Amino acid sequence: MNDTIVMPRPAVERPPIRRRSRVADARHAARSRLLEAGPAALSETELVALVLGSGLPGHSSATSRARCWSAFASLRAMLDATPEDFDGVRGVGPAKRAQLLAIIEMARRALAEKMRERPLIDSPEAVEDYLRLLIGSRPYEVFICLFLDTRHRLIRSEENSRGSLTRMAVYPREIVRRTLSVNAASLIVAHNHPSGAVKPSASDRQLTRVLRDTLALIDVQLIDHLVIGANETFSFARAGWP
Numbered sequence: 001m002n003d004t005i006v007m008p009r010p011a012v013e014r015p016p017i018r019r020r021s022r023v024a025d026a027r028h029a030a031r032s033r034l035l036e037a038g039p040a041a042l043s044e045t046e047l048v049a050l051v052l053g054s055g056l057p058g059h060s061s062a063t064s065r066a067r068c069w070s071a072f073a074s075l076r077a078m079l080d081a082t083p084e085d086f087d088g089v090r091g092v093g094p095a096k097r098a099q100l101l102a103i104i105e106m107a108r109r110a111l112a113e114k115m116r117e118r119p120l121i122d123s124p125e126a127v128e129d130y131l132r133l134l135i136g137s138r139p140y141e142v143f144i145c146l147f148l149d150t151r152h153r154l155i156r157s158e159e160n161s162r163g164s165l166t167r168m169a170v171y172p173r174e175i176v177r178r179t180l181s182v183n184a185a186s187l188i189v190a191h192n193h194p195s196g197a198v199k200p201s202a203s204d205r206q207l208t209r210v211l212r213d214t215l216a217l218i219d220v221q222l223i224d225h226l227v228i229g230a231n232e233t234f235s236f237a238r239a240g241w242p
Helices: 022-037 044-052 061-072 075-079 094-116 124-135 172-181 202-216
Strands: 142-148 154-162 186-192 221-228 233-235
Touching: 022 044, 044 075, 044 094, 061 075, 075 094, 094 124, 094 154, 124 142, 124 186, 124 221, 124 233, 142 172, 154 172, 172 186, 172 202, 186 202, 202 221
Parallel strands: 186 221
Antiparallel strands: 142 154, 142 186, 221 233
16 A cells, blocks of 8 residues: 655746836837947937936836926937936936936037047038037027147137126137137137027127137137037138128
């Protein structure tokens, strides 16, 4: 007689199968398309969604992306954002905010590196791209100086002054002092018009004349003065100067 007692094996609990949400599926598809066809194949919203990832607890990536677009209205405005600009965007926490700002700064520095590789006088498109990214969408006026060496390569880019929506104070003597301190041989200056219209004002023309004449006294060439809008650029040099 067989007295062996066969004990039933306990049922193995299988982990529940987790299905991706439609948002996660869309993000996965966008990631695959980026790797196969390159980032240019993605829309702006898809690029933002990839950066934002899964979002904060209680905030889906789709909701966070929608709030970003609502706050900034365009990818260019988002690229021009400061850390404080993200304060009111719910669903974008400190980690994602830092990631977005790091990507923006990487783009700016990459363009600056590109400008250092060759004479800027030979690559006006790179200069305008850099300046549009830097100040094109600012809600206030900013005056920028690009200090160049004897071969017209970038030494450094500096913000000289900052104003309001419609006015800004620029001091030529301060620009001359800074030009001498960095040992620049030539200069490109630029400022933005927050309205988007790049037609220079009478004061813009007067400032350009004063800067050219003042810099000439120390044997420094003003190569150009650019007026930057979100989508357009005005060049005093191409227009024949004031």
